[in-house]
Amino acid sequence: MKNVKISTFPLLFVFVQACLAQADFAPHFFDNGQYSNSGNLALFSLSEDTPVGTQIYQLNGTDPEGQEVSYGLSFDPGSKEYFRVDPKSGNITLVEKLDREKQDSVDVNISITDGRSKVVERVTIFVMDANDEKPEFQNMPAIIDVLETTESGRSIYKVEAVDRDTGSGGSVTYHLQTPQSSLFAIDINSGVVRIRSGQMLDYEKTRTHFVTVIAKDGGGNLNGKEQFMSSTATLTVNVVDAQDTPPFFIGTPYFGYVYEVSAPGSEIFTVSAEDGDVGNPNPVIYSIDEGDDGVFGINETSGSISLLVAPIYLKRELFNIKVRASEVSTEDKKLDYEVTTVVVRVVDLNNNPPTFYGENGPQNMFELTMYEHPPEGEILRGLKITVNDSDKGANAKFNLRLIGPGRMLRAVPQTALNEAQVTILVEDSAAMDYEKHQFLTYKLLAVEIDTPERFSATADIVIHLLDTNDNAPKFSSDYYIARIPENSPGGSNVVSVTALDPDSGPWGEVKYSIYGSGADLFLIQPTSGIIYTQPWASLDAEVRSKYNFYVKAEDAEGKYSLAEVFVTVLDLNDHPPAFNDNFLEKTMVIGAPVKIEAVDDDAEVPNNVIEYAIMKADPDNNIFDIDSDTGEIKLKSYIKSMAIIQNITKKRDCSWSLVVQARDCGQPSFSTTAVVKIDITEATQLKGGPLGSLLLLNRNNPLQIIGMLVAIISLMVIVTVIISTASFLRNKKSNRILPNRRVRRRQRKQHFWNFRSPFKSSETPKENFTIQEEQQGPEVIVENVNYNNNISNVVRHWPPPPCAPALPPPPPTYIPRERHWTIPTVSATVTTKPKQRPVIDRRDTVNKELVSELKMRLQQKKIHVTET
16 A cells, blocks of 8 residues: 555646646736725725716736736616726726715626636725715794793704714704894704793784794815805794783873863763783773772773762862773683873863954954065054953963964964953065965964863954065076077067066066177067067178177066077078189199198088099099098109109100189088199209208298297397306406407398299209308298299398307597497307417507506405405
8 A cells, every 4th residue: 555655646746737737827806905096996985076087996906827807897787887997907987976875885896807717706885975965954944832921941942954964964053043133042952942041022022933043064075175064944933922911001191170060970081901911812890999089980891980979079179090900811800900090180160262352342354455575573553353261260371373374474472361462473574475475364373271171262364465566577597599590681580588577567567678799780579578680680600600698677667687698690501612713833742742722711510611622634634632621632652753754644744734623511512613733843852951951841831931940049049148147147246347348340241041942943853942052141032832822932031140259359549529339348158269379469468457457456445445
C-alpha cells in the first residue's frame, strides 16, 4: 500500500497543474466600501434631491486573465428604472427623479462580464432624505366654540401636523402668526392652543377670533442649501356668551316731574334696562329700593313710575328714587342687578307759553321796507316787537333767537324774564344785497329755558329791500380776443363784448365805449357792445397785425368797468415774391455758391415763405443746382474746374443765363421769375498774405471787411492811450520833471489803400483776386462777386495806417510872436536802439544842460524846505 501511494501522488499533481492551465476564471467587482464612489455599489446611498442627469457612481471590476470587461445594470420586472450604466466606463447616471417618501431604497442587479463569464450581484441603493416636504395639518382648519368664562391659561384645542421628512426636517414646531396681539398662545412642541395668561374672552367685545397657526419643520438640506419649510392654517374660535354681565339702564340720567294738576295713578317717568349678556339675555324686572316715601310705585315689567297720591300730599319738592333692574333666570331666580337714580321734581303748572305783541296786541307777523346795505349796528326802528310770558319764576324765563339767512341781523336781548322789548340790529350790511335777496324772511323764536315743557312761540319778520346803485357793470371776461382777415371791408364786425349790471331800473342799463392807442380803426355800438371797423378803415397785416385797446362799460351814474380787447389781423396771401431786379448779374467762383433773394411782403407764414427753382438754363440745363429754401445757386458736384465746363459747352466763354422762379407757399400761390446771368471763373491765390485771404474769405460781405479793419485800428489806438497814460502817471508819481520839447508839425503825404475789384474786367482771371501795391499808398478796389445789386466796382479810400512814433525834432530857432507847440515828454519803448553810435550835436548838449539845471533847482528847494 505504501508503494501505491508513493507512485500515485506525482500523477495527481501533474493532473491538477494541467487543469489549472486550461481553466477560465470569472471577472469580479472591487469592493471599495460604502464611502467610495466606485466599486460594486456596496452600501451606497443617494440623496433624493440629486438632479436628474447626475453621474452618481462608477462600477469598477477586473478579470483575472486581464480581459476587457463590460458592465450591466438591470431592475426587477415592473420596477421603475432610476439608473443607467455606461457598459464600457461603468458610469451610472440618474435618469428618474427620486422621492424618499414614496420609495426609500432601490434594488439593482449589477453585472460584469469578460465576454465568456458573467457575474451578477444584487445590491440595494438607499435613498436619503432631503427637506422637500412641508408639514401637513391633520385637523386644520377647524372651528371650535369656547365659553367666554373659560379660565385664563386653559387649553382649548390641540393642533396636529405631520412632516414626512426624516431627521430635523421631519420635526414640527407650532407658532402663531401674530402672537403679541393675540388672546391665545400655543405650545411650540405639542401644538396645544391655550388662552393667554392674563387674558379673558369677552363675547360683548368680540364674538369670533381667527387664529392663524404656523407649522414649521426643523430645517434640512435641499439642493445643497439649508431649507426650512412651513405651512399655515386658520383656527376659528367662536365665543359663546355666558351670563356674566349685569343689566344696564338705557338713557340715563332720568328726570321726572309732578305738576300741581297731576292725578293719582298718572305716569311720571319710565325707565328701561337690558341684560348685558346680549348673546343670550335674560328678562329684567324693576323695583324701587328707597327714596319714594311711599308716594310712588313702579311697574316691575315695564319700568313705568307712577304717582300714588294727590300732589297736595307730597311733603317734598325733590325726590331721589333708587330703581333696581334685576335679571331673572328661567327658574324665576333673581341674578345680577343694577341700580340707578330717578330724580322727580314737584313743580307748579307751566300753562302759559311766551307770546309776541305788536302796537295793537298779539301779533306773529312783522314787516319792514328799507334800502339795501344799511350801516352795521343800525337799529331797525320800524319793528316794534314785545314778548311776554305770564308764568312766574323759572317758568317765565325764556331765550330769544333770530333764525334766518346768514347772520345779517341780530336780536337783543338774548335772555328775558316775563317781558322784554325786542330790538333788531344790523350785523352784516354787505350781505343785505337787493341783487341777492329782494326780501328777507326771519323767524323770531322765544323758548322757555328751565321748564320741562319748553314752551315756545315764533313770529315772522319780513324785510323788503329797496335797490340802490351799488354795482358797477361787469364784463363777462377780463379780455376779449378777436381775429379779422386783412382787406375786410369797412364796417365789418370784429367781436361782441357783454357787460352786466345787476342793479335794477336805469342803474342796470349799460353803455359801451372804446379808447386807447389801438382804437382808431374801430367803433362800438353803445347799447349792443358790437365792435366793428371804421367805414374807411383798411386793415393790412403787413402794415400792422396786432391791435389792442380798452372797452368801457358804464351805467347811468358813471360807475364803470374795463376790459381789454386784442385784435389780430389775419394775413392773406396778397403779395407775390419780388426780386430787386428782373435781370441779375453774378460772378461765380468754382466751389463757391452765389445767392439770389426775393422778398414777399406778406406778414405771416406760409404766405411769406419762398421756394426757389431753376426753370431754364442756357446753354446747358443740367449744370446748376439751387437750394429751394435759401436761393443759393451752385454748380453740380462733379464740376471741379473750368476745363469740365468748357468741355460741356465747347466754348471758352463761361457765361450762363438762368430763369429762376420764386414762389410763395400761400393759398393761392404767387410766383415771380428773374433772369440771372452768371459768369463762372476759377479762384486764384491772392497776393498779400493774410489780408488777401481775408478779402477772399469775405468777398461777399464788404461791410464786414470794413468793420474788422476799424476794430483793429481802434484796438491799436486804445493800447497806445493806455501805455501813454500809465507812463505819465508813473512819471508824475516819481516827481520827475522833464523838459519841454517844441514839435513842429509837418504836412504828411496822404496814403491810400487801393483794392482792385475782381468785378472789373481784366485780361487774365488771376488779376481779379490780386492786390496791387503802389508806392504812394494802398488803394484797394473790391468787387462783391456774389452781391445781389448790379454794382461793377466799389472804391473806398481808407485813412493811412498808424505809424510808429518818431524821435522829436530839435527845438527850432525862436521867432517873436510865433506860436510854439510844446508837449511834455512821455517815456515809452518804441524801437530797439541801433547798434551804431549816435552822433551828438549841439542841440543834444542844450537839452542835457536844461535837465541838469532843473534837477539842481529841485534839490535846492528840498533843502530849503528841510531847514525851515
